[in-house]
Amino acid sequence: MNNDLIYQGSDLMLDRLPLAAIAKEYGTPVYVYSASSIRGQADRLMQSLGTIGSLRYAVKANANPALLALVFGMGIGADSVSRGEMQAALGAGCPADRIVFSGVGKTQEELAFALDRGIFINAESEEELAAIARLQTGVHVGIRINPCVDAHTHQYMTTGMAENKFGIPIDFAPRAFREAMDKGLVPDTISCHIGSQITSVEPYRKSLARLLELRDSLMSDGIPVSALDMGGGFGINYEGGADFAVEDLQALLHRDVPQGMKLSFEPGRYIMGHAGTLVTRVLYRKRYARTFVVVDVGMNDLIRPALYQAHHAILPVTRRDSELVTCDIVGPVCESADCFARDVSMPLPDQGDLLAIRDTGAYGWSMSSTYNSRPLLPEVLIEDGEPVLIRERGL
Numbered sequence: 001m002n003n004d005l006i007y008q009g010s011d012l013m014l015d016r017l018p019l020a021a022i023a024k025e026y027g028t029p030v031y032v033y034s035a036s037s038i039r040g041q042a043d044r045l046m047q048s049l050g051t052i053g054s055l056r057y058a059v060k061a062n063a064n065p066a067l068l069a070l071v072f073g074m075g076i077g078a079d080s081v082s083r084g085e086m087q088a089a090l091g092a093g094c095p096a097d098r099i100v101f102s103g104v105g106k107t108q109e110e111l112a113f114a115l116d117r118g119i120f121i122n123a124e125s126e127e128e129l130a131a132i133a134r135l136q137t138g139v140h141v142g143i144r145i146n147p148c149v150d151a152h153t154h155q156y157m158t159t160g161m162a163e164n165k166f167g168i169p170i171d172f173a174p175r176a177f178r179e180a181m182d183k184g185l186v187p188d189t190i191s192c193h194i195g196s197q198i199t200s201v202e203p204y205r206k207s208l209a210r211l212l213e214l215r216d217s218l219m220s221d222g223i224p225v226s227a228l229d230m231g232g233g234f235g236i237n238y239e240g241g242a243d244f245a246v247e248d249l250q251a252l253l254h255r256d257v258p259q260g261m262k263l264s265f266e267p268g269r270y271i272m273g274h275a276g277t278l279v280t281r282v283l284y285r286k287r288y289a290r291t292f293v294v295v296d297v298g299m300n301d302l303i304r305p306a307l308y309q310a311h312h313a314i315l316p317v318t319r320r321d322s323e324l325v326t327c328d329i330v331g332p333v334c335e336s337a338d339c340f341a342r343d344v345s346m347p348l349p350d351q352g353d354l355l356a357i358r359d360t361g362a363y364g365w366s367m368s369s370t371y372n373s374r375p376l377l378p379e380v381l382i383e384d385g386e387p388v389l390i391r392e393r394g395l
């Protein structure tokens with residue numbers, strides 16, 4: 001929960017700074033991040049999962065260089081899925097030996113880039129393992145297993161079921177490990193990532209049981225597996241309640257994982273999600289059969305509501321006491337999916353009023369595009385009570 005976003009009188013403040021002042025200085029729409037929220041969430045993970053394994057921040061959640069530097073400065077590594085993300089991680093100060101390279105479609109060039117720098121690769125297919133072995137033998141690699149477990153999240157955020165493209169189905173895993181050994185690789189890590197925005201520990205329990213069974217059978221076949229990469233996926237509460245209980249996962253792993261086995265985690269959303277607030281201005285109101293509030297931010301800037309029907313709370317930056325109306329908050333993009341909230345009850349904002357879309361730090365800016373030839377948004381970080389522009393508005 002983002003406790004850094006609170007009203008003081010009628011003004012919405014982020015880390016004690018009025019969002020209205022930030023909008024005045026940097027214009028709208030603008031992404032604003034709280035450094036203290038990022039540190040708080042990362043700390044929570046370090047206190048729990050960090051005591052039993054290593055953390056690697058999933059760069060895809062938000063790859064702003066200043067935010068990456070903040071996270072890596074806390075001793076957290078990186079999970080990357082492209083050459084661009086590996087470069088971003090290295091550029092922001094993450095040592096190569098703390099970076100993992102995941103992804104279902106790595107190119108030859110990307111594999112060579114990782115191998116040249118000693119970046120650890122989690123392979124996702126037998127053909128990828130062959131491609132790695134053609135480039136270099138003797139390398140330690142992970143093999144991403146699809147444990148065929150339902151993560152009970154949105155269908156586009158589930159990655160660990162038979163119909164998903166990710167990893168190697170668990171029944172075929174022994175063959176993949178054996179072939180990797182035969183090709184001269186050292187497959188010492190079982191990796192998995194069953195989905196994103198997972199709210200209960202149950203899917204992790206199921207997948208852990210399957211992975212440990214696999215590990216036992218590999219060990220008895222003479223394939224020494226010494227590490228388990230559990231992926232990320234820890235959900236945050238977009239309604240203001242409690243986030244995924246990382247302590248429950250810690251307890252489960254503590255109880256079930258054999259001594260001496262190395263563990264790692266790849267959280268993205270949990271670290272960044274609450275930290276971001278997207279500030280937008282009301283352009284027009286249209287009051288006919290429905291009431292539409294048209295804002296200056298579009299689905300190209302924040303695609304989660306359109307793509308996943310994701311809910312983000314929307315708050316007035318200056319509170320009004322007027323009567324509540326039921327309205328839809330929509331953007332300017334030429335798509336009916338360009339809608340941030342349907343049937344919300346709020347005092348009808350005036351033209352020019354500011355609204356704050358909460359919990360947009362993860363998969364917000366990083367999934368944005370220039371659709372409709374719209375410029376990419378600026379990003380501002382509040383650190384020690386001072387706003388700092390960490391990305392200019394696009395042209």
Ligand SMILES: Cc1ncc(COP(=O)(O)O)c(C=O)c1O
Pocket residue numbers: 058061079102103193195196197231232233234266267268269270362
């Ligand atoms: C391999 C891998 N690891 C980690 C993550 C991070 O997930 P989350 O942001 O839900 O923690 C993802 C996200 O898709 C992923 O694909």
